[in-house]
Structure formats: C-alpha cells, structure tokens
Amino acid sequence: xxxxxxxxxxxxxxxxxxxxxxxxxxxxxxxxxxxxxxxxxxxxxxxxxxxxxxxxxxxxxxxxxxxxxxxxxxxxxxxxxxxxxxxxxxxxxxxxxxxxxxxxxxxxxxxxxxxxxxxxxxxxxxxxxxxxxxxxxxxxxxxxxxxxxxxxxxxxxxxxxxxxxxxxxxxxxxxxxxxxxxxxxxxxxxxxxxxxxxxxxxxxxxxxxxxxxxxxxxxxxxxxxxxxxxxxxxxxxxxxxxxxxxxxxxxxxxxxxxxxxxxxxxxxxxxxxxxxxxxxxxxxxxxxxxxxxxxxxxxxxxxxxxxxxxxxxxxxxxxxxxxxxxxxxxxxxxxxxxxxxxxxxxxxxxxxxxxxxxxxxxxxxxxxxxxxxxxxxxxxxxxxxxxxxxxxxxxxxxxxxxxxxxxxxxxxxxxxxxxxxxxxxxxxxxxxxxxxxxxxxxxxxxxxxxxxxxxxxxxxxxxxxxxxxxxxxxxxxxxxxxxxxxxxxxx
Amino acid sequence: xxxxxxxxxxxxxxxxxxxxxxxxxxxxxxxxxxxxxxxxxxxxxxxxxxxxxxxxxxxxxxxxxxxxxxxxxxxxxxxxxxxxxxxxxxxxxxxxxxxxxxxxxxxxxxxxxxxxxxxxxxxxxxxxxxxxxxxxxxxxxxxxxxxxxxxxxxxxxxxxxxxxxxxxxxxxxxxxxxxxxxxxxxxxxxxxxxxxxxxxxxxxxxxxxxxxxxxxxxxxxxxxxxxxxxxxxxxxxxxxxxxxxxxxxxxxxxxxxxxxxxxxxxxxxxxxxxxxxxxxxxxxxxxxxxxxxxxxxxxxxxxxxxxxxxxxxxxxxxxxxxxxxxxxxxxxxxxxxxxxxxxxxxxxxxxxxxxxxxxxxxxxxxxxxxxxxxxxxxxxxxxxxxxxxxxxxxxxxxxxxxxxxxxxxxxxxxxxxxxxxxxxxxxxxxxxxxxxxxxxxxxxxxxxxxxxxxxxxxxxxxxxxxxxxxxxxxxxxxxxxxxxxxxxxxx
Numbered sequence: 011x012x013x014x015x016x017x018x019x020x021x022x023x024x025x026x027x028x029x030x031x032x033x034x035x036x037x038x039x040x041x042x043x044x045x046x047x048x049x050x051x052x053x054x055x056x057x058x059x060x061x062x063x064x065x066x067x068x069x070x071x072x073x074x075x076x077x078x079x080x081x082x083x084x085x086x087x088x089x090x091x092x093x094x095x096x097x098x099x100x101x102x103x104x105x106x107x108x109x110x111x112x113x114x115x116x117x118x119x120x121x122x123x124x125x126x127x128x129x130x131x132x133x134x135x136x137x138x139x140x141x142x143x144x145x146x147x148x149x150x151x152x153x154x155x156x157x158x159x160x161x162x163x164x165x166x167x168x169x170x171x172x173x174x175x176x177x178x179x180x181x182x183x184x185x186x187x188x189x190x191x192x193x194x195x196x197x198x199x200x201x202x203x204x205x206x207x208x209x210x211x212x213x214x215x216x217x218x219x220x221x222x223x224x225x226x227x228x229x230x231x232x233x234x235x236x237x238x239x240x241x242x243x244x245x246x247x248x249x250x251x252x253x254x255x256x257x258x259x260x261x262x263x264x265x266x267x268x269x270x271x272x273x274x275x276x277x278x279x280x281x282x283x284x285x286x287x288x289x290x291x292x293x294x295x296x297x298x299x300x301x302x303x304x305x306x307x308x309x310x311x312x313x314x315x316x317x318x319x320x321x322x323x324x325x326x327x328x329x330x331x332x333x334x335x336x337x338x339x340x341x342x343x344x345x346x347x348x349x350x351x352x353x354x355x356x357x358x359x360x361x362x363x364x365x366x367x368x369x370x371x372x373x374x375x376x377x378x379x380x381x382x383x384x385x386x387x388x389x390x391x392x393x394x395x396x397x398x399x400x401x402x403x404x405x406x407x408x409x410x411x412x413x414x415x416x417x418x419x420x421x422x423x424x425x426x427x428x429x430x431x432x433x434x435x436x437x438x439x440x441x442x443x444x445x446x447x448x449x450x451x452x453x454x455x456x457x458x459x460x461x462x463x464x465x466x467x468x469x470x471x472x473x474x475x476x477x478x479x480x481x482x483x484x485x486x487x488x489x490x491x492x493x494x495x496x497x498x499x500x501x
Numbered sequence: 502x503x504x505x506x507x508x509x510x511x512x513x514x515x516x517x518x519x520x521x522x523x524x525x526x527x528x529x530x531x532x533x534x535x536x537x538x539x540x541x542x543x544x545x546x547x548x549x550x551x552x553x554x555x556x557x558x559x560x561x562x563x564x565x566x567x568x569x570x571x572x573x574x575x576x577x578x579x580x581x582x583x584x585x586x587x588x589x590x591x592x593x594x595x596x597x598x599x600x601x602x603x604x605x606x607x608x609x610x611x612x613x614x615x616x617x618x619x620x621x622x623x624x625x626x627x628x629x630x631x632x633x634x635x636x637x638x639x640x641x642x643x644x645x646x647x648x649x650x651x652x653x654x655x656x657x658x659x660x661x662x663x664x665x666x667x668x669x670x671x672x673x674x675x676x677x678x679x680x681x682x683x684x685x686x687x688x689x690x691x692x693x694x695x696x697x698x699x700x701x702x703x704x705x706x707x708x709x710x711x712x713x714x715x716x717x718x719x720x721x722x723x724x725x726x727x728x729x730x731x732x733x734x735x736x737x738x739x740x741x742x743x744x745x746x747x748x749x750x751x752x753x754x755x756x757x758x759x760x761x762x763x764x765x766x767x768x769x770x771x772x773x774x775x776x777x778x779x780x781x782x783x784x785x786x787x788x789x790x791x792x793x794x795x796x797x798x799x800x801x802x803x804x805x806x807x808x809x810x811x812x813x814x815x816x817x818x819x820x821x822x823x824x825x826x827x828x829x830x831x832x833x834x835x836x837x838x839x840x841x842x843x844x845x846x847x848x849x850x851x852x853x854x855x856x857x858x859x860x861x862x863x864x865x866x867x868x869x870x871x872x873x874x875x876x877x878x879x880x881x882x883x884x885x886x887x888x889x890x891x892x893x894x895x896x897x898x899x900x901x902x903x904x905x906x907x908x909x910x911x912x913x914x915x916x917x918x919x920x921x922x923x924x925x926x927x928x929x930x931x932x933x934x935x936x937x938x939x940x941x942x943x944x945x946x947x948x949x950x951x952x953x954x955x956x957x958x959x960x961x962x963x964x965x966x967x968x969x970x971x972x973x974x975x976x977x978x979x980x981x982x983x984x985x986x987x988x989x990x991x992x
Binding site: 018020028035041060061064071074102103130132134137139260262266450451 | 509511512519531532533534551553554555562586590593594620621622623624625626628629633697751754755756941942
C-alpha cells in the first residue's frame with residue numbers, strides 16, 4: 011500500500027511507524043507487529059507499528075531512524091506491507107514451551123534484542139520463559155557468549171586481567187573501590203566497570219561519581235587503564251552488553267531476576283573486559299538478594315561456566331545479616347570508603363575487613379600472593395597508604411579529585427525508643443528509606459547508621475540520621491522508617 | 502523536576518511522555534516505566550515513559566491524550582516525577598510465581614489493561630503466567646466477569662437471548678450466517694457478534710462485510726435487533742470486551758492461546774450481549790485448533806462456568822478432518838452461504854448439514870423445538886425459504902443487499918497430478934494459501950475447492966482454483982500451494 015510520509019521529528023530509539031487504525035486493519039497488521047517500508051528495491055527497512063489518530067488514512071508517520079536510513083522527506087511515498095515475524099519469536103515460544111535452545115537460536119534472540127527487532131512484549135516473553143523454565147549450563151554459556159559478542163570488547167592484551175563482582179543486596183557493601191585500589195596497588199590490571207543503582211540506594215558508579223567522572227568511551231577507558239592499571243567506571247556507557255541492558259529494563263517491570271540472566275549478565279561483562287581471574291562476592295542472609303541455597307547453586311553454576319570459558323573464578327559465599335559500613339547513599343558511602351583508605355580512627359571496621367577478605371582472595375587467585383599470604387599483603391597495601399595513592403591516581407585519571415563531601419541540606423535523627431541491644435537491622439528496608447530520601451539521584455541524600463548488631467544502645471541515643479535535600483523527601487523517608495521499623499532492639 | 506512541554510502532535514492511543522535519556526536517568530525512570538506529570542494539585546496524570554534524542558534535557562514531549570487532559574500548551578512547565586508501579590504488576594508477578602489470584606486482583610489487572618496503565622510487556626508477563634500456570638475455574642470466572650464488566654453491555658431485556666460461537670480452525674466452516682438466519686426465523690432473539698480473521702482467511706465479520714455493513718455502535722445495533730430479532734455484526738466496533746482485544750493483540754506476538762484466555766474471552770462476549778442460551782461449536786481433528794483431548798477439557802470448563810453464570814450452554818464436539826463448503830475467503834464463503842440459503846442444487850451439502858446440526862441444538866436448548874424435533878424444524882425453516890427471508894431482513898437492516906458477487910481479477914486452476922481418491926485435505930494450509938492470495942483484506946481473493954475427501958479424481962481434473970487481485974499474490978499463493986501440497990490423493 012502506497013502511503014505518504016510524515017516525519018515524527020523524533021528519534022524514538024528504534025524504527026517506529028505510525029499508521030491510521032483503519033490503514034493498519036487493511037494491512038492486517040496490529041500494534042507492536044512489524045511493517046516493511048519500501049522506498050525502492052534496495053532501500054527498505056522494518057519498523058514496529060503503532061496506530062494513532064492520524065488525520066488521514068493514506069499517511070504514515072515515521073521516526074527519524076527511518077527517515078534517515080531511507081533518505082526520505084515529508085510528502086514522499088513509500089510502499090508499506092506486513093513484515094514477517096522475526097524467526098527469533100519462534101525460538102522464544104519454543105523456550106516458553108519448555109524446550110532447550112541451541113547456540114544459533116540463542117544468538118538469534120540476543121541479536122533480535124540488540125538490533126531492536128524484538129519488541130518489549132516479546133522480550134518479556136523471553137524473560138518469562140527463562141524465569142519459568144530455567145536454562146541448562148550449555149544454554150547459559152551460549153547466552154553469555156551471545157551477550158558478550160553483540161557488545162563492545164575492551165581488548166586489553168595483558169596476560170592477567172583481574173575483576174571482581176558483587177551480586178549486591180547488602181546495604182553499604184561498597185568494597186569495590188577498596189578492592190580495586192588494593193589490588194591495582196599490588197600491580198594487578200583491574201578494569202572495573204560497575205552499574206548504577208537498579209533497586210538499591212546507590213551502585214558503585216553512583217558512588218564514584220560523587221568525586222569523579224564515570225562515563226567514558228572505550229578509547230578513553232583504555233587510556234585510563236594504561237595510566238593507572240585500573241579504573242572505576244560506569245559499565246553502561248561502554249556498550250559492553252547492550253542486550254543485557256535491554257533485558258534488565260524489561261525485567262525491572264516485574265522485578266524479575268531469572269538465574270540464567272543473572273549469570274550470563276555478570277559473566278558476559280567480565281569476558282568483555284577480558285577478565286582472566288574473577289572474584290565473585292555472593293553474600294546471603296535474611297535480607298540479601300539470595301538465600302544460602304541459591305547462593306550455593308550460583309557458586310556451582312559459575313564454577314562450571316568458568317571452566318567452559320577457561321577463566322579462574324572464585325566465589326566468596328558469606329553470610330551477611332546487616333548493612334556494612336555506616337553510610338547508605340552515594341556520598342555517605344564514599345565518605346566511608348575514603349575513611350578506610352585514609353585509615354581514619356573512626357573508619358567502619360566491617361567495611362575494611364570485608365574489602366581485605368575479597369582483596370586477599372583475588373591476590374592469591376592471580377598469584378600476586380602465595381596461598382595464605384593474601385591477607386597480609388592486602389593489609390600492608392592498605393595500611394602503608396599505597397592503596398590510597400592508587401585510588402587517587404585512578405580518581406585523577408577519571409578527572410576527579412578528593413574534596414570534602416557536602417551532606418544534604420536537611421537531616422533528621424532517629425533515636426532509640428528503648429535501651430537494649432541491637433538485635434536486627436533490615437538493610438533492605440534501610441535502602442528503601444534512603445531511596446525515599448532521594449538517593450541515588452540526590453547524591454547527598456541517604457542515611458548514616460550509628461550502631462550495628464549486638465551493640466548496646468541507650469534509650470534516646472541516635473540510631474541513625476536521615477539526610478535529604480527537601481522537606482518532602484525527609485518527611486517521606488522518616489514516615490517510611492516509622493512504618494517499617496527496620497531496627498529491632500532487644501532488652 | 503520542572504520540564505517544558507512540547508507536543509507530539511499525535512494521539513498515541515495512550516498517554517505517552519518522551520524524555521531526554523539523561524533526564525530519564527536523573528529521574529531514575531526507565532523506558533516503559535511510568536512518570537507522573539503534574540500541572541497543578543488537581544491536574545495530574547500518569548504516562549508511560551519513552552526516551553528519544555531530544556534537543557534539550559529540560560523538555561518533555563507529550564502525546565495529545567495528556568495535552569488535552571491537562572489542558573496544556575507548548576512552552577508550559579510541568580512537574581515530572583517517577584510514578585509508583587500500578588499494584589496490578591504485583592498481582593501479575595504473583596500469578597507468574599504460580600499463586601492463585603482472587604477476584605479483586607484479577608479485576609485490578611483487567612482494569613489496568615483497559616485503562617492503559619499496563620504496558621504491552623507487562624501484559625505479556627500476564628499472558629505468560631496464564632499460559633504457564635493455567636487458571637482455576639474460579640479465576641476463569643473472575644477473568645470472565647472482569648472482561649465483561651470493563652466493557653459495554655448490549656442491555657436487551659428479552660427473557661431468552663440465543664447465541665452461538667465457533668472456536669474456529671476449520672476452513673470454510675461458515676455456519677454462523679445460516680444458524681442465525683434459521684434460529685431468528687424460528688423467532689429467537691440472536692444478537693450475533695463475530696470477529697474478523699485473526700489467523701484465518703476470513704472471520705464471519707469479513708464474510709458478512711462483502712454484502713452489508715458490520716460496524717455499528719451499541720445504539721444502532723439495538724435498532725437492528727428490534728427490527729429483525731438478530732444481527733450479524735463485527736464485535737470489535739462495540740467495545741464489548743476491550744481487555745480481550747488488548748490481550749489478543751499481545752498473544753498474537755507469540756501465537757499464544759492460553760486456555761483461560763480462550764474461555765474468558767468467549768464467555769465474556771456472550772454475557773455482554775446478555776446471552777442466556779449458547780451453543781459452542783468445538784470441532785477437533787488433525788488440522789483444527791484443538792485436539793480431541795483439549796476439546797473435551799474445554800467442554801468441561803465451559804459447562805462448569807455456564808453453571809456459575811446461570812446460562813444454558815451446550816458444546817458440540819465433532820471431529821472435522823477437512824474444510825467445509827467449497828469457498829475459502831470472504832466472497833467465496835458468502836457465495837456458499839447464499840447458495841445454501843437459496844437451496845441451490847449445487848450448494849455445499851456439508852455446510853448445510855453442519856448448520857442444521859447446530860441450529861437444531863440451539864432450537865432444542867431454547868425450547869423452540871422439543872427434544873429430537875430440532876432438526877426437522879430447522880430443515881423446514883431452511884427449505885421453506887423462511888431462513889433466507891430472515892437473512893435478507895438482517896442484511897437490509899445492516900444497510901446491505903444481495904448482489905452478484907464479483908470474483909477476483911485473476912485466477913489459477915490447480916489440477917490433480919494423478920488419478921485416485923482424495924485422501925487428505927489440510928485446511929490449515931489452504932487458509933494460509935488463501936491469505937497469501939490476499940484474503941481477507943482482498944475480499945474477492947481466496948480459493949474454490951472442487952473435491953472433498955473420499956471423492957474420486959482423474960489426473961488433470963481441477964482440484965481447486967486460486968483467486969487473487971494481482972499477479973504477485975497469485976504467484977505467491979500458487980508457489981505456497983506447491984510447497985505445502987495440502988491435498989493428498991491415494992491411487
């Protein structure tokens with residue numbers, strides 16, 4: 011059907027064609043299905059169709075992506091017809107029906123995601139399928155390969171490339187800047203890419219961004235690593251795993267986290283930076299992301315996949331029942347990190363201890379320390395100030411500097427209603443309260459926690475302080491604290 | 502965050518807000534999530550967010566739905582923030598995790614669909630959940646109620662309202678116009694709404710549209726029924742089950758047909774027209790939509806639900822191994838229907854027989870015929886011309902008239918390659934060929950079938966003729982015939 015082109019005057023992020031509802035019906039194509047748009051024998055493209063109340067039945071509104079690709083101008087005529095469904099849709103259905111997918115099929119789906127051939131609804135079907143049916147080890151390996159190969163590669167030539175990943179879920183567990191500083195000070199190449207917060211009050215990228223830039227292109231990043239052995243950047247800007255970004259976007263809608271997707275997502279990004287030695291931090295406990303059983307299952311899967319991909323990988327399984335450090339929120343957490351690096355007297359000891367533990371394992375795994383000597387070496391690097399020096403190098407290379415970090419304009423102290431011993435701190439709830447206070451978008455917003463489990467507290471003593479940039483957020487956060495009562499005191 | 506309004510100058514079918522990617526990140530909102538747009542304390546709304554390459558970070562592009570609702574003009578400022586997820590998303594997750602949903606939860610989901618609060622991806626999760634987890638009888642009843650109650654009601658006051666539904670899947674099985682004509686001639690009120698083709702070469706609405714209008718508003722429809730006792734219209738224009746329309750749109754993407762959805766969809770539409778007595782035609786066989794086992798399961802479910810909704814319902818389970826009638830495609834099928842109504846000598850006997858069977862059951866179910874006498878009465882109504890007269894009345898009321906129906910411009914005969922007996926006719930394949938020839942969008946396109954199973958055929962004799970409006974479609978249909986070889990001859 012010949013239709014007259016109108017421009018949407020917007021890049022929609024993917025090719026979009028908008029038709030009059032009657033025209034769509036005549037073409038027998040439905041919203042979210044695809045049409046083929048033909049300018050000439052060689053100039054054609056596929057677009058996802060939407061309908062709108064257009065003035066005329068004989069026009070088609072096209073997003074900039076298509077206008078540019080086909081070199082169209084308003085008033086041109088294009089031939090529009092129903093396009094065949096991408097074959098990847100058949101594979102998604104196959105998986106939803108409980109059948110295994112082979113390498114070709116998984117690659118086709120992942121390419122369909124990256125090249126915008128699949129709609130959000132189709133991706134949601136794929137996520138449902140992975141969630142309900144699970145994936146075999148071979149499927150996970152292929153999903154990992156596909157996510158990696160459809161993204162950018164860092165392409166470093168070093169023989170040993172160290173990396174670390176924390177599965178998250180423990181409030182304030184900001185070990186990454188410390189582990190990177192210690193291990194890079196030991197001479198390891200450690201191109202660390204991190205995420206921003208998804209459901210927490212801050213990802214490592216949000217925290218680093220309080221004092222340095224975290225968004226770089228691949229080329230710039232190589233420069234930073236050449237200078238300092240390491241980096242602390244946001245992975246999202248690098249395009250290492252565009253399929254994963256899209257999958258996470260669709261998973262967020264239902265807060266789904268299929269195991270196969272967690273595994274492939276983590277591993278693909280490690281492989282994209284060329285990691286040869288990887289430490290995985292999988293804390294479990296009452297308020298963490300995974301149970302002990304799930305954590306042990308993940309350890310098994312990761313270990314098997316590490317063999318397939320020929321990398322050395324160690325999983326640190328450790329029970330964590332409460333937040334680590336005192337701060338929750340980007341600036342609050344950065345203050346904790348710096349105080350450990352500067353070995354301040356009032357630094358959070360638990361954060362130091364956890365960082366040393368992870369560092370020592372990575373040093374031993376990479377051969378930078380002999381078996382049993384990792385902890386000693388890590389401690390030396392931290393106490394001698396060498397780790398801090400390395401951190402400063404990295405921050406400087408990322409166009410940042412250590413500055414005194416301003417706190418939020420408003421604060422509210424929360425005090426103990428009775429004397430006793432801290433019995434339980436629900437870190438999940440604390441993260442929700444910090445988010446309500448404005449973190450991570452307001453980098454200065456968050457919480458400061460004065461007490462940890464098993465410590466004594468007197469009635470009226472401060473439990474924590476909420477920081478926020480405006481009254482509403484402060485009040486909402488305080489309100490949420492009162493609803494959740496995340497800290498339990500035992501007489 | 503205050504943002505400057507730009508108009509998309511389009512009604513997107515639902516409220517859409519487009520942000521600069523950086524602004525979206527700052528707001529911590531992701532594509533397909535929702536933002537709240539606030540003009541004043543009382544003027545606010547929720548929109549689904551998309552990002553685009555906007556010129557400026559401080560602007561927001563809004564679809565006409567929002568511009569109108571909030572009475573905005575370009576250049577106005579609105580306050581934009583992350584909106585809470587609709588609670589229905591939690592219920593979808595619950596179902597995906599295998600738990601049962603109660604009435605309130607199902608209504609919330611269905612309202613979310615109808616009121617555009619749920620995105621296509623979230624609806625896809627709901628479809629996946631229903632597909633993988635199934636639904637209990639109670640859940641199906643509530644889904645039926647929710648789909649019905651979120652749509653329009655016909656609101657007739659008659660004590661007996663008859664209806665009929667065919668689950669489809671058998672090529673040429675165009676009994677509806679015949680059953681309606683026979684039963685309305687017997688005095689039954691029969692407000693029949695039908696669908697257009699979804700995956701077939703024509704739905705009943707497409708077929709009726711070859712000689713009459715099928716799109717009416719609720720008020721007009723009541724007028725038609727008042728005049729003639731019956732109607733033969735397209736259900737889609739009436740808004741009887743808007744949730745169902747949307748669900749089908751999302752199911753189409755993966756060709757999914759969850760049982761609960763089939764059941765609720767059919768039943769809700771019957772209840773919306775006030776049906777008290779319903780015949781369900783569920784053919785099964787090698788090339789139909791459902792297997793014998795599935796058909797029997799559906800019979801059981803429908804019968805149980807009929808009790809809950811206090812309607813009389815009879816399921817006609819019958820094996821059908823081949824197409825019914827000679828024509829496939831809107832005009833071809835209408836010609837078959839008219840020849841049966843006119844009792845032409847060369848009419849398709851199988852179509853007559855099947856229509857009489859369904860009519861006789863409906864006459865008996867409604868008490869218009871005594872047990873065992875339905876067939877006789879139906880035959881009398883057909884042979885006497887009373888059914889044809891009723892058909893003419895309905896068509897006239899729908900602003901149509903019987904005319905000689907033109908066939909497509911081009912045709913191609915397909916002849917037997919060998920002599921023998923017709924062993925098998927794959928009706929599914931024939932529908933695909935008819936679609937390739939242009940049906941149902943080209944109403945004159947389709948197939949004419951000369952032979953049925955068990956009939957003798959000589960080498961070179963015509964098996965069927967393909968009709969199409971242009972050479973490409975004719976060639977493609979012929980090509981597809983050669984690939985599929987849907988008719989098997991045994992020596």
